[in-house]
Amino acid sequence: MIELDKVAYSYGGGELLSDISLTVQPGSFHFLTGPSGAGKTTFLKLIYGDLLATAGQVRLGGTDTRAMNRDQIALMRRKIGVVPQNTQFLDHLRVADNVALPLMASGRDAGDAQTNLDELLGWVGLSNHRDALPPQLSGGERQRVALARAVIMAPDVILADEPTGNVDWDMSQRILKLLIELNKMGKTVMIATHDMALIRASKAQVQARVLRIANRRLQLAGADL
Amino acid sequence: MKPLSSAFSFIVGDPQADRVVPPTGFTAQLTSFSAGAMAFLACFALALSVSSGRLADRWSEELAQSLTIRISAPTEQLEAQTQAVLTVLETTPGIRTARALTADEQRALLAPWFGGSLPVEDLPIPQLVDVVEEGGGLDVEGLRLRLQAEAPGAIVDDHSRWRRPLVEAAGRLRWLSVVSLVLITGAMAAMVTLAANAALAANRSVIEVLRQVGARDAYIAQAFVRRFTLRAGMGAAVGTMAGMIAVALLPSTDAAAGFLTDLGFRGLDWLVPATIPLLAGAVAFASTRVAALRTLRTMA
Numbered sequence: 001m002i003e004l005d006k007v008a009y010s011y012g013g014g015e016l017l018s019d020i021s022l023t024v025q026p027g028s029f030h031f032l033t034g035p036s037g038a039g040k041t042t043f044l045k046l047i048y049g050d051l052l053a054t055a056g057q058v059r060l061g062g063t064d065t066r067a068m069n070r071d072q073i074a075l076m077r078r079k080i081g082v083v084p085q086n087t088q089f090l091d092h093l094r095v096a097d098n099v100a101l102p103l104m105a106s107g108r109d110a111g112d113a114q115t116n117l118d119e120l121l122g123w124v125g126l127s128n129h130r131d132a133l134p135p136q137l138s139g140g141e142r143q144r145v146a147l148a149r150a151v152i153m154a155p156d157v158i159l160a161d162e163p164t165g166n167v168d169w170d171m172s173q174r175i176l177k178l179l180i181e182l183n184k185m186g187k188t189v190m191i192a193t194h195d196m197a198l199i200r201a202s203k204a205q206v207q208a209r210v211l212r213i214a215n216r217r218l219q220l221a222g223a224d225l
Numbered sequence: 226m227k228p229l230s231s232a233f234s235f236i237v238g239d240p241q242a243d244r245v246v247p248p249t250g251f252t253a254q255l256t257s258f259s260a261g262a263m264a265f266l267a268c269f270a271l272a273l274s275v276s277s278g279r280l281a282d283r284w285s286e287e288l289a290q291s292l293t294i295r296i297s298a299p300t301e302q303l304e305a306q307t308q309a310v311l312t313v314l315e316t317t318p319g320i321r322t323a324r325a326l327t328a329d330e331q332r333a334l335l336a337p338w339f340g341g342s343l344p345v346e347d348l349p350i351p352q353l354v355d356v357v358e359e360g361g362g363l364d365v366e367g368l369r370l371r372l373q374a375e376a377p378g379a380i381v382d383d384h385s386r387w388r389r390p391l392v393e394a395a396g397r398l399r400w401l402s403v404v405s406l407v408l409i410t411g412a413m414a415a416m417v418t419l420a421a422n423a424a425l426a427a428n429r430s431v432i433e434v435l436r437q438v439g440a441r442d443a444y445i446a447q448a449f450v451r452r453f454t455l456r457a458g459m460g461a462a463v464g465t466m467a468g469m470i471a472v473a474l475l476p477s478t479d480a481a482a483g484f485l486t487d488l489g490f491r492g493l494d495w496l497v498p499a500t501i502p503l504l505a506g507a508v509a510f511a512s513t514r515v516a517a518l519r520t521l522r523t524m525a
Binding site: 050075077088092093105106149153 | 244245247248430431433434435436437438439440441442443444521522
C-alpha cells in the first residue's frame with residue numbers, strides 16, 4: 001500500500017506540491033492528470049523515492065521513504081516498475097539486455113529468466129526487436145521496451161509517466177491495453193497523463209480513479225470520467 | 226574456500242556489472258597509460274631503494290670490520306715503530322689479520338692523485354697497516370692506548386669519520402626513493418580518480434537508469450571499479466615489465482665501478498617490482514571506489 005500523508009515538496013524556495021494526502025490500495029488503477037508543470041512527474045518521483053518529501057510522509061508498505069537509506073530505496077524500486085516520461089536506456093546494450101537490466105542489477109542471471117524475457121518481449125510486441133539497439137527504435141517501441149523493463153521484476157506497482165505522450169492514438173491504445181492487463185493481474189497502476197481522451201478510452205476497460213493536481217494540491221477528479 | 230571466492234569476487238567484481246557501463250575509451254586508456262608510466266618510474270625508485278639499502282649495509286659491514294693504523298715517524302724510526310705496531314696487534318684479541326702495506330700498494334693508493342711514478346720511498350709518507358677484525362671483540366680504545374705507549378707515531382683510524390657520512394648518504398637515498406614511491410602512488414591515485422570521475426560524469430545517464438531499476442550503489446560502483454582496477458593493473462604490468470628490462474640493461478659493476486652502475490636488483494630482489502601491478506590495482510580499486518561512491522551519493 002502507498003500512503004501519502006500531508007506531503008509537500010519544495011525546490012529552489014518554491015513549493016511545488018502542498019498538503020497532499022492519498023492512500024493507494026493494492027490492485028487499484030489511478031490516472032493522475034493536471035496541466036503541464038503541475039507536478040505530476042514530481043508526484044510519481046516522490047512515490048518511488050527519486051525525490052524525498054520536504055514535509056509529511058510518503059509511506060511504502062508502512063515505511064517512510066525519508067527513513068530509508070540508499071540501499072533500501074534501491075531495493076524498494078525493485079518492487080515498483082517505472083515507465084519514465086523520457087525513456088532512457090543503455091544505448092550500447094540490445095533491447096533484450098535493456099529489458100533484463102533490472103534482473104542484472106539485482107544480481108540475478110538474465111539467462112535464467114530467458115523464458116520470461118521472451119514472453120515479455122512477445123507481450124509488448126517486440127520479439128522481432130530483441131537484438132536491436134535502443135536508438136534504432138521508434139517512440140512507441142521505446143515506450144513498450146520501457147514497460148517491459150518496468151515489469152520484468154514482477155513489481156507490485158507500475159508507475160507510468162506520460163507513457164503515451166510521444167506516440168500516435170493506436171499505439172497509445174496498445175500501451176493502455178498493456179497497462180490494464182497488468183492491473184487485471186493484480187498490479188497497482190498509476191498513469192500520469194494530460195491526455196483526457198486516453199482516460200475516457202479506458203472507461204469501458206477498467207475501473208479507474210482519476211486524480212488531478214492543480215495549484216500544488218491533489219484533487220479527486222472522479223471515478224467515472 | 227568461500228571467503229577466498231568472496232574476496233576474489235570483491236576484487237574483480239561482477240563481469241555482468243561491467244557490461245552495463247559502455248566502453249569508457251579515452252578515460253580507460255588514460256588510466257592504463259598513467260599506471261604504466263607510474264609503474265615504470267616506480268621500478269627505478271624501487272631499484273634505487275634496494276640498491277641504496279644494499280650499499281648502506283655493505284659499507285656498514287665491510288668498513289666496520291676493518292681499521293687502518295697510520296704510522297708517522299722520522300724515517301729512521303719508521304721501521305721499528307711498524308714492527309712494534311705489528312707486535313702489539315699480534316697479541317691483541319679480536320684481530321684476524323694485520324699487515325703493513327707494501328710500497329707498491331701505497332703507491333697504488335696515491336696514484337689517482339699523484340700518478341703512478343711517485344717515489345714513495347723518498348717521501349715522508351706514513352706507513353699504513355691494514356687490520357681486519359674478527360667478530361666484534363676488538364677494543365679499539367684499548368688498542369689506541371697500547372699503541373700510544375709502544376709506537377707514539379701510530380694513529381688508529383677505525384673509518385668512522387668517513388664511514389658515517391657514507392652510510393647516512395645511502396640512508397638518505399633510500400629515504401628519497403621511498404618518498405618517490407609514495408609520491409608516485411599518490412600521483413597515480415590522483416590520475417585514476419580524475420579518469421574515474423570523468424567516466425562517471427560521462428555516464429551519468431547510465432547511472433540514472435541503473436538507480437531507477439533498483440541497482441544499489443555498490444553494484445554501480447563495482448562496474449567502474451572493476452574496469453579501472455583491471456586497466457590500471459594491466460597498464461602497471463606492462464610498465465613494470467619495461468622498467469625491469471630497463472633496470473636489467475643498466476651497466477653492471479663489472480664494466481665500471483661506482484654507485485650508479487650498481488643500481489639494480491639482485492637475486493630475490495627481482496620479486497620486489499612484481500608487487501607494483503598489484504599495488505597499482507589496489508590503488509585504482511580504492512580511488513575508483515571512493516570516487517564512484519562519492520559521485521553516487523550526490524545523485525538521487
